[in-house]
Amino acid sequence: MTQNIPIVENIMNANDRLAEENRARINAAGVFAINIMASPGAGKTSLIEQTLPRLKGKLRVATIDGDIATSIDSDRAAAAGAQAAVQINTGGDCHLDAVMLRGALEQLDLTQFDLLIVENVGNLVCPAGFKLGTHKSVLIASVPEGDDKPYKYPGMYRGVDALVINKVDLLPYINFRMDYFKQGVEVLNPGVTTFETSCRTGDGLDAWVDWLIQNAKRK
Amino acid sequence: MHELPVTQSILKIALQHAEKGNAKRITDLNIVMGELSSMVDDSIQFYWDIIAKDTIAEGATLHFRRVPAELQCMTCFHKYHPTDKELVCPQCGGVGAKIITGEEFALESIDVE
Numbered sequence: 186m187t188q189n190i191p192i193v194e195n196i197m198n199a200n201d202r203l204a205e206e207n208r209a210r211i212n213a214a215g216v217f218a219i220n221i222m223a224s225p226g227a228g229k230t231s232l233i234e235q236t237l238p239r240l241k242g243k244l245r246v247a248t249i250d251g252d253i254a255t256s257i258d259s260d261r262a263a264a265a266g267a268q269a270a271v272q273i274n275t276g277g278d279c280h281l282d283a284v285m286l287r288g289a290l291e292q293l294d295l296t297q298f299d300l301l302i303v304e305n306v307g308n309l310v311c312p313a314g315f316k317l318g319t320h321k322s323v324l325i326a327s328v329p330e331g332d333d334k335p336y337k338y339p340g341m342y343r344g345v346d347a348l349v350i351n352k353v354d355l356l357p358y359i360n361f362r363m364d365y366f367k368q369g370v371e372v373l374n375p376g377v378t379t380f381e382t383s384c385r386t387g388d389g390l391d392a393w394v395d396w397l398i399q400n401a402k403r404k
Numbered sequence: 405m406h407e408l409p410v411t412q413s414i415l416k417i418a419l420q421h422a423e424k425g426n427a428k429r430i431t432d433l434n435i436v437m438g439e440l441s442s443m444v445d446d447s448i449q450f451y452w453d454i455i456a457k458d459t460i461a462e463g464a465t466l467h468f469r470r471v472p473a474e475l476q477c478m479t480c481f482h483k484y485h486p487t488d489k490e491l492v493c494p495q496c497g498g499v500g501a502k503i504i505t506g507e508e509f510a511l512e513s514i515d516v517e
Contacts, residue, residue: 190425191513196413196435280406310442311406336488340442343503368499372491375478375500 200315203283207290207318214295216247217401218303220281220317222341223325224334225307228351230258231384232325232393233302237265239394244299244401249273249289251281251306258304267302269293280311283318299401309338321346321400328352332362335369343373347380349393354383407444411451418461418514427516430461434513439473440506464514473506 195201211218223229233248240246247269250258259272271289273281286303295301303319305312324345326334329352335342342348348370356363370377378396382389414433422430437443445468456462475491476483479498492499 187431187515187517188425188427189513189515190421190427192417192421192511193513194417195510196410196417197509199413199416200409278406278409282409314406314410314442333489336491339486339491340440369491371499372475372486372501 197314197316200283203287204316204318207283207286208320209318210290211295211301211318211320212404214298215404216295216298216301217321217397217404218301218319219321219323219397220303220305220312220319221323221325222305222309222312222345223307223327224309224330227307227325227327227330228384229304229307229325230261232349232351232382233262233267233304234265235384235387235390236302236394236397237262237267239390240300240397241266243398245297246300246302247271247293247295247298248302248304249286249293250304251275251285253277253279253306262302262304268298275306279306279308280315281305281317282315286317299404300397309334309341313338313341313344323347323349325349325351326366328355328359328361332366333369335366335373339373342370345374345377347378347396348374350379350381352383352385353381353388354386406442407447408451410443411448411455414448414511415452415455415459415461417511418464419459421514422460422516425516428460429517430464430514431517432465432467432515433461433511434467434469434515436469436471436508436510436512438471438506438508440503441509443509469512471505471508474504475501476504477501 248262248267256272259270263270322345477493478500480496482495
């Protein structure tokens with residue numbers, strides 16, 4: 186005899202619960218944690234590289250870098266001045282999840298830091314669905330990717346707390362309609378904190394760094 | 405690609421509830437999937453066939469109930485379906501919308517024997 190069992194359980198629950206545990210752990214240490222997401226090549230590692238020297242003497246920073254393979258990104262973060270840099274190799278997974286972050290957190294004495302920067306795997310789809318337990322999600326959108334990205338990846342754009350529009354030094358050379366781009370962002374995520382930066386020229390980085398310092402001081 | 409851990413999660417939830425109900429076999433799973441959930445049902449089906457093997461859910465049929473995206477304009481309160489090229493309100497051109505439906509992703513029920 187067939188019987189129907191009603192369930193109605195959010196399928197992401199298991200990950201969400203672990204993310205809450207991560208959050209509690211991060212909060213207990215008084216650290217401000219961000220999750221940086223972007224497509225491959227948008228400038229996640231470059232932004233971190235440019236950010237770390239500007240935080241020298243102001244915040245103690247640990248980085249956690251997620252990649253499918255290699256430790257290139259955590260090596261770059263360590264070279265740029267991160268007090269600790271942990272690499273997570275996902276072995277093929279296209280995103281970080283709360284379990285992976287928990288493993289990385291266990292390798293750090295969080296009380297030694299003011300800011301934790303988690304660099305997610307380069308991807309505009311999967312990382313949006315997996316909460317990690319960080320305080321703020323940051324999306325880097327780079328000008329060469331095109332102005333239609335908010336329309337194509339609404340899941341990513343609507344879920345973030347801050348948006349960094351990177352490589353603005355390329356605006357004169359690329360047909361990127363800033364108005365169209367921002368209109369898409371505004372529908373999905375009204376009033377989201379936005380920075381326009383160039384990691385090559387350094388434009389806009391001071392405002393971004395101030396935002397990090399302000400948030401870290403509140404923790 | 406993120407459908408593998410998601411499919412494992414579906415299996416885990418289904419097995420827990422089947423066990424609680426002393427079921428011998430899971431025959432059907434009813435999944436609700438919003439248009440904005442970034443999930444691909446073919447991909448879930450693909451992983452399902454592999455990971456459900458040798459469990460009481462082997463051979464169970466996955467049913468997907470799709471929920472279209474609906475936004476509500478926060479300027480004129482018009483409700484509309486967004487397209488991949490246009491997200492602004494078609495009535496007043498307003499930006500700043502609330503998502504009414506389309507983000508669902510849940511296991512609603514299972515059929516067991």
